[in-house]
Amino acid sequence: MPTNWPENPKIIGTRVTRLDGMAKATGRAKYPSDSHPEGMLFGAMLYSPHAHARIKSLDFSAAEKLPGVKAVLPAGNIKAGSLVRFQGDDIAAVAAETEEQALDAIRAIKVEYEVLPHVATEEQARAEGAPEVFKGGGIVKNVRKGRSVTIGKPDDAFKGDDVVTIEASYSAPVITHVCLEPHGLTVRWTPEGKIEAWASTQAVGPTANELAGAFEIPITDVTVHTDVMGGGFGSKFGADIWGVTAAKLSKKAGGLPVRMFLDRAHEHMGGGNRPSAIAHVKLGATKEGKLIGMIAETSGTGGAGAGSAFPLPYVYAVPASSRTHSDIFVNGGNARAMRAPGHPQGCLVMEAAMDDLADKLGMDPLAFRLKNLKPTDMVEDGFSKPTVDRTPVYHDEVEIGAELIGWKNKWKPRGHVNGGSPIRHGLGMALHQWGGGGPPTNQVACTIFPDGAVEMKTATQDIGTGARTIFAIIAAEVLGLKVTDITSNIGNSTFPPGQPSGGSTTTPAMSPPALNAVTLARDELFTKLAPALAANPEDLSLADGQVLVKGVAKMAWKDACRKLGMQPISVVGKSSPGLASQHGGVAGCQFAEVTVDIETGVVRLKKIVAVQDTGLIIDKLTWETQVYGGVIGGLNYGLFEERIMDPTSGIMLNPDMELYKLAGASDIPEIVVHAYETPAMKARGVIGVGEPPTVSTAAAIGNAVANAIGVRVPHWPMSPKNVLDALASKEGKA
């Protein structure tokens, strides 16, 4: 079994374009929402228009009589008497011959609601005299107070004479995933009583499992296909109530396939979101700038049933700390995992406090940060690999990033003013961390066919990180072929078990079994070929489409494969130690340069620098794309994104894509990406990069804005309103 990656790779680490790029760029790739099996019906969901209500009665009779309608069903266990707990909570579903008919039928379902009092915002949920909508399970007045986590004696830490302290509140709102392809699937019952589904999912295996479980049929009777999918960001790990209901509709309609995808508003309301974060922080340091303690009271809402945890303290060495976190429950859709869950929130709270304290100390925030890194920050790599110390990595990365943004020349203390222009200029930075390792539990099948074709096959899927290309690079490297010679078949739940695409784990989890599979297949080929070449198997090697004997080309790849006769070589590879970091544990830092118009509150980004380590990089091109993508996700959190709930009606005011703001091309600044890929990092093996670069961007932008305008904008995003409010409060006009 290989325990190391090739020492002098020809393809690994180079810039390889995506194997499925042309299919995607020409519109030919068929997404689950594009699938249209013979006889397909169109599904639609009815969801609650109220934030909180009891369903008094539910009448499908008018809907069922409409032309084209084939099935109407309640969602899940909904019946008269059921509660709906947020706008967007599922009530019923329809399948009809055309989509227009399905939507008509949804409108014709009669529901009588008893509208109940709601709490739609964190403030409303905690207000004196608020209706106690959420009870039980340790919830008091809509709040579940967590236990305090204390390290050392934080109260004592603040007592010294030379302690400089800041006390401040920071917050980030609930944001939603906004997957461009909504949640959903196309599903059918076969005449044999089996389920076949085309699902927009990050996890074909668990989706098949959920469908099998819902109908109590063996998982061997379920096939889930996900050739491509239109974004998940942590919110798409199963069939969900929509997929299960669609399968029920298909069953009721005699097995006709049903396509069920959420509309955009429903997607915002019910398709998952990132919890808010509200923090009141006391942070102290000695006059010399050494952190001594932190006391934090934090809270957040994950909606009507999910938690809102985030890490704090974050990254830095805080000798004494206490932290209490409360989950606030509101009549909103439930949170789901979203890109490095918790880290962007923990990062912006910690990094804002660090910056504010540096300002109070009169220190350069960069120097203050470096002074407060942990003396050592050992990260367990797992397997047989040694642990890695993240602290020197941070030092190197900050130095590189500072150089790339021009910190030394451009950074000036907070609120500096150059002349009378209302356009103020600022620089900010932030550090982050993430896991990104991959568990050793997956398999890849490699088949070498007698015609020379090579297939890599596994039940993982491509969420956009280029999984097909990763497998092909690894196979081509080992077999001395071109990447385009390899076929990667993924996105099918019946293939050998593959990794769900969450936590930046796909590439690190799947690369080792891929290398293992193709190496075993090659060795078997060598054993079979050796007699025909009058050589020992160990004398054979592969390069440039040729089989070599003791380094001399003897036979073309296809001719060699033809010697297999009728029998392909097929090997299932497993993970082996040392090829990927099991736990990951990456560092990373980002710098932002902004201008702020203090008359309008408009923040413009000028430049972002991202320095990122992620072990051994398989494809430099798609790696960079992921880092750019992470930064752009982060700048959305920094400048634009916010779910706005109306306290009076309890509904979401911006469940769309014009008032729910996302960056367009004109909002994208110059972005400089630097891969921190030293020999020591490469030796860690493969680590995923999807999430780390999205963690610290919003924090760095917030710090740059404070640097520009001389006052902390305590609420994300850095929208004109939040910026103007902060400026007004500085002038005593709040």
Place this chain on the structure above:
Amino acid sequence: MADLDQKPKVGASRRDFLRGSGIAAATAVITGPAVASLDEAKAAEPEYKVVADTVTLKLQVNGKELSTEIEPRCTLLDTLRNRLDVTGPKRVCDRASCGACTVIIDGATVYSCTTLAIACQGKKVETVESFDTGPTGVPHAFVQHDGLMCGYCTPGFVTACKSLLDRNPNPTLDEVRKGVDGNICRCGTYIGVLEAALAAAKAMKGA
């Protein structure tokens, strides 16, 4: 009592104005009485009735004459996707804000999610599926510059770029930004998109 001698504040700043009006109004609420009157209006609505019939639609899509039965209310996007199996254009926001449904009609860049199919009869509809897939085409440039990740917005971006280059074969970076400003990508592939558009412009000239 108000200080009558206090001078009125002269020249309210843009900042104060903005804080007091437009931007803050994004969080405007529907007040209680308004909700009640809306409910009343709703109660007065007659029973829901469907008045629908189909018409035969003839469309020229990607050089082919296609025909299907649709209700007159069908959008071009839903007609392409649900009835004609032309699924390059995607339905994402469904209200003309994200550009994933972009097609070209008689040379104009159009959001097909807010265009009625019956209004497109007799016009030339081009979708991403019809574009040059060779080395001088826009799709090739997107692949080379990795201007895509999950790929769901990509057909819209490719179409917007193609349409831009048809009108302006020598765009500046700023013109490319403006040309694709009607499109949104959630994965964050803008850097690759901008590079791809400029590269495609270059490749087309060399062709």
